[in-house]
Amino acid sequence: MTxxxxxxxxxxxxxxxxxxxxxxxxxxxxxxxxxxNRFTGGWTRGLGAQVTAIGGIDKWFAxxxxxxxxxxxxYTSSGAWWPSNLADSLTTIERANAxxxxxxxxxxxxxxxxxxxxxxxxxxVLETMAAFWEHHFHVPTDGSESAGYRQDYGRTIRxxxxxxxxxxxxxxxxxxAMGAYLGNAxxxxxxxxxxxxxxxxELHTVGTAAGYTExxxxxxxxxxxxxxxxxxxxxxxSYRTDWHWTGPVKVLGFTHPNTSTDGRAVTKxxxxxxxxxxxxxxxxxxxxxxxxxxxxxxxxxxxxxxxxYLANNTAIAPVLKALIATTEFRYAxxxxxxxxxxxxxxxxxxxxxxxxxxxxxxxxxxAMLWQCDQIGLxxxxxxxxxxxxDTADAWTSVSRMLGSFDVHYSMAGRWWPTVGATxxxxxxxxxxxxxRFDRFVDHLSRSILGRPASALILKVASQATGFGAAAIITKxxxxxxxxxxxxxxxxxxxxxxxxx
Numbered sequence: 001m002t003x004x005x006x007x008x009x010x011x012x013x014x015x016x017x018x019x020x021x022x023x024x025x026x027x028x029x030x031x032x033x034x035x036x037n038r039f040t041g042g043w044t045r046g047l048g049a050q051v052t053a054i055g056g057i058d059k060w061f062a063x064x065x066x067x068x069x070x071x072x073x074x075y076t077s078s079g080a081w082w083p084s085n086l087a088d089s090l091t092t093i094e095r096a097n098a099x100x101x102x103x104x105x106x107x108x109x110x111x112x113x114x115x116x117x118x119x120x121x122x123x124x125v126l127e128t129m130a131a132f133w134e135h136h137f138h139v140p141t142d143g144s145e146s147a148g149y150r151q152d153y154g155r156t157i158r159x160x161x162x163x164x165x166x167x168x169x170x171x172x173x174x175x176x177a178m179g180a181y182l183g184n185a186x187x188x189x190x191x192x193x194x195x196x197x198x199x200x201x202e203l204h205t206v207g208t209a210a211g212y213t214e215x216x217x218x219x220x221x222x223x224x225x226x227x228x229x230x231x232x233x234x235x236x237x238s239y240r241t242d243w244h245w246t247g248p249v250k251v252l253g254f255t256h257p258n259t260s261t262d263g264r265a266v267t268k269x270x271x272x273x274x275x276x277x278x279x280x281x282x283x284x285x286x287x288x289x290x291x292x293x294x295x296x297x298x299x300x301x302x303x304x305x306x307x308x309y310l311a312n313n314t315a316i317a318p319v320l321k322a323l324i325a326t327t328e329f330r331y332a333x334x335x336x337x338x339x340x341x342x343x344x345x346x347x348x349x350x351x352x353x354x355x356x357x358x359x360x361x362x363x364x365x366x367a368m369l370w371q372c373d374q375i376g377l378x379x380x381x382x383x384x385x386x387x388x389x390d391t392a393d394a395w396t397s398v399s400r401m402l403g404s405f406d407v408h409y410s411m412a413g414r415w416w417p418t419v420g421a422t423x424x425x426x427x428x429x430x431x432x433x434x435x436r437f438d439r440f441v442d443h444l445s446r447s448i449l450g451r452p453a454s455a456l457i458l459k460v461a462s463q464a465t466g467f468g469a470a471a472i473i474t475k476x477x478x479x480x481x482x483x484x485x486x487x488x489x490x491x492x493x494x495x496x497x498x499x500x
Contacts, residue, residue, distance in 0.1 A: 042346030138387035166275035197221030354422035363420035413485035
């Protein structure tokens with residue numbers, strides 16, 4: 001037979017070592033793998049075993065939608081790796097003012113924790129949805145005025161990520177981090193700041209298609225006056241009745257006499273109205289469809305999800321259940337390109353890299369941030385309020401691909417990061433004493449990608465290493481000793497890993 005990439009030494013090896021029985025690593029059906037790739041940080045063999053043990057992907061997904069049923073110890077234990085992540089905001093600000101932990105470090109520590117959680121947490125769907133909503137209600141982690149409140153903002157979103165959208169909208173719209181970022185923290189009846197009032201309509205709820213006017217934006221800003229943060233001295237958030245604009249307000253179909261100087265009631269009524277507006281339902285439905293289905297979801301899918309959203313009083317979980325049940329979702333596997341942070345998260349999971357509490361700046365739990373930056377963007381590092389792009393055209397440039405390839409190769413070789421990271425040894429990838437190369441490739445494909453090796457994967461693996469299908473691999477083979485980084489990179493650089 002003709003063997004791709006066979007060298008003389010390889011051909012000789014194929015005739016001298018007996019072939020042992022290959023115990024193929026079990027994989028899930030394509031629908032189950034598809035749901036895992038979309039709603040978790042990425043496939044692992046352990047996750048596949050969980051799905052099988054619980055009785056299938058639908059039972060696993062239903063349980064994930066009730067995260068209180070699942071242990072959350074990893075969240076608190078990993079959060080404690082950095083002092084600010086679990087601390088209250090005023091303590092964080094006091095520490096920063098005392099030069100103990102500057103706000104730029106606070107922001108960086110939250111960014112890295114957001115990835116660590118997605119790598120190690122058992123509440124995979126919750127962590128995925130927390131990241132989704134943090135990108136929707138985007139407040140950058142850039143060390144600016146909102147930095148002291150940013151970690152609490154993320155914790156707040158995570159807590160509500162699988163609840164109801166109206167509750168989530170109220171929480172984020174009145175949170176000090178959002179107010180500080182968009183200027184509402186200093187907005188008053190004397191000088192209303194329109195930034196948050198506008199973004200609330202344009203980005204967070206109805207969108208420009210709703211046809212709101214400049215008068216609507218002004219009324220929106222007036223409704224939000226009073227939610228304050230002392231950005232000059234104490235940094236304490238409060239509601240200032242002396243700053244709230246009073247008088248009749250009208251935004252789209254919402255009207256309110258707004259006679260009280262305590263505008264918290266009108267704020268809630270307004271946000272509840274926006275949460276249930278048909279335009280908001282369509283906008284949220286489309287954003288979910290773009291993230292979890294395809295870059296260009298059909299109008300029929302968007303309308304279907306919007307109908308479920310409104311029928312369930314803005315509850316998020318029923319929309320997700322409806323989404324994974326659609327034919328359009330079923331046939332959308334591999335059509336979403338992973339963003340830089342998703343690539344890093346999936347790579348750590350695929351390689352089974354253990355992450356320890358960071359004791360040095362260059363520890364893996366911190367280095368993840370540099371790896372993301374090398375590929376193209378750190379988590380929540382997008383500078384505009386619209387949040388980072390979520391379509392393939394933003395993440396398929398030459399520079400992004402080269403960045404990913406470099407990160408993959410460095411990690412496959414266990415070269416960087418090394419501090420606080422535990423990698424599998426090359427020999428540990430071999431499932432038995434000796435194995436044919438083609439079966440070894442299949443084992444790696446099942447372990448890393450969650451699917452059997454295709455003919456193309458085998459061909460590329462042979463070309464990358466110079467070994468043919470019938471070569472016998474042992475722990476002392478030169479492939480294990482010297483060429484495992486090349487072989488592992490074949491899977492990490494494949495479309496099956498770069499997409500989800």
